[in-house]
Amino acid sequence: MRTSAIYPWQQTLWQQVRRQGVPRAHALLLKGRPGLGKLAWAFSLAKAMLCEQVDQAGRACGHCTGCRWFEQGQHPNFRLLEPEALSLSADEVGNESRASKPDATTDAKSRKKPSQQIGVAQIRILDDFIYLSGHQDRFKLVLISPAEAMNTAAANALLKKLEEPPPNVLFILVTHRAQTIPATIRSRCQQIAMPQPERRLAHDWLVQQGVQHPDYRLALSGYAPLLALQYDEDYWVQHTDFVRHVASPKELDPIELAEKLHKLDLSSIVSWLQKWCYDLMSCRMTGSIRYHLAQEAAIKRLAAAIDPADMAFLWRDLIALQQLARHSLNAKLFVEEMLLTYINSVVPKGIQP
Ligand SMILES: [Zn+2]
The missing domain is CATH 3.40.50.300 (P-loop containing nucleotide triphosphate hydrolases)
Structure with missing residues (x-):
């Protein structure tokens, strides 16, 4: 039960x-x-x-x-x-x-x-x-x-x-x-x-559960304590690696990263990128960051250079990809294309490879 x-x-x-x-x-x-x-x-x-x-x-x-x-x-x-x-x-x-x-x-x-x-x-x-x-x-x-x-x-x-x-x-x-x-x-x-917990309450509850880095986890989960609780060590390592790559889109090699990611749950990968892009847009529009508190400097730098119109298209594409994630036949290609779309949207046109 x-x-x-x-x-x-x-x-x-x-x-x-x-x-x-x-x-x-x-x-x-x-x-x-x-x-x-x-x-x-x-x-x-x-x-x-x-x-x-x-x-x-x-x-x-x-x-x-x-x-x-x-x-x-x-x-x-x-x-x-x-x-x-x-x-x-x-x-x-x-x-x-x-x-x-x-x-x-x-x-x-x-x-x-x-x-x-x-x-x-x-x-x-x-x-x-x-x-x-x-x-x-x-x-x-x-x-x-x-x-x-x-x-x-x-x-x-x-x-x-x-x-x-x-x-x-x-x-x-x-x-x-x-x-x-x-x-x-x-x-x-x-x-x-269902009410959203106060941050302090959620923090204290996670601490009681013996969770490390409760604040980062909470931020990453969008302040949903049971999601934050669920992130295990593997998840943590994979997500940190993902963020390191997308934080440097000019150096990002879509094929290499897709090779690492394609065996994970695709819908989760899309949602990682959605959260990352949410922070880029939110930082650009309002100066605030919701999910990736530890990457504030990188987000500010990227957000300053992005074209909001490109980001709006990217956002729409990610929503469509989220729908397709469960049905994708070629996971590696799926991730590669998603990353390429991301790079094309956030790297200023003159610099793209
Ligand atoms: Zn009873």
């Missing part, structure tokens, strides 16, 4: 939601960036709603029959819907951010590719759960994560259920990208934004 947790930055939200008792809406949409602990919080809520003796703060007791069933992933009144790709690796990793950021290690390529989507069959099969099985006199919970993984048919099937909501069923949708969920579904959910 996945982690259920209420992190320090989620306490206030927890109190607000639990004060209502049972949510009045038939569906909750829990939204926010990856790495804030949405899924763990959603699990905590589901567990608490199925617990037979919650504490004063409305948290699950952890030892009643309901809690034990839940922890074993066997509660008859609970269903988790997620893409097959996630459920296969859930026991190994158990973390919410894999869906959007399979950064550190994704060995999915070595397996037959499991589906990244939530399909219509997964929604249809809920009929039995909702109307027949489980303890009828108790609440039933359906957790869908990440909700943006539902394909169109699945979303339509869910919408039908939300239009005529079955009694005593609560749907909890967890999403990193709420804007991609159909408006017809969103409008039928009570939307809850």
Whole structure:
């Protein structure tokens, strides 16, 4: 079973939601960036709603029959819907951010590719759960994560259920990208934004977890503590090397760097470059740097020389590449081309090789 947790930055939200008792809406949409602990919080809520003796703060007791069933992933009144790709690796990793950021290690390529989507069959099969099985006199919970993984048919099937909501069923949708969920579904959910932790709080929490360089990690993760926690030594070394190369685009050899990077998760590589380019643009426009605090000098130097129009095109290209990253057939070529586009955008025209 996945982690259920209420992190320090989620306490206030927890109190607000639990004060209502049972949510009045038939569906909750829990939204926010990856790495804030949405899924763990959603699990905590589901567990608490199925617990037979919650504490004063409305948290699950952890030892009643309901809690034990839940922890074993066997509660008859609970269903988790997620893409097959996630459920296969859930026991190994158990973390919410894999869906959007399979950064550190994704060995999915070595397996037959499991589906990244939530399909219509997964929604249809809920009929039995909702109307027949489980303890009828108790609440039933359906957790869908990440909700943006539902394909169109699945979303339509869910919408039908939300239009005529079955009694005593609560749907909890967890999403990193709420804007991609159909408006017809969103409008039928009570939307809850997962709060972003205060920097100090996030810092202290990472220190408690025994993490080194908490400030750099936080900056690199965009102040998402669970992402920051996930970066292991390999990730650290590879990313540092990547940054060293892109910080000197005139000397950057795309073929050499692509050779080093192409075995890593492509979507992560694109997001590294996106963060780097974000800092270049942000430095150019407002003088501030968000992710790469340690490279301030290099970023300032590069930002002063770039053409904002070129950067806007590069930004658009990177968004397109992010979409293609999962489907690329030739990873090395993919990275080479991405790096070439980068060089062409940031090195002033007269100097390009
Ligand atoms: Zn309990």
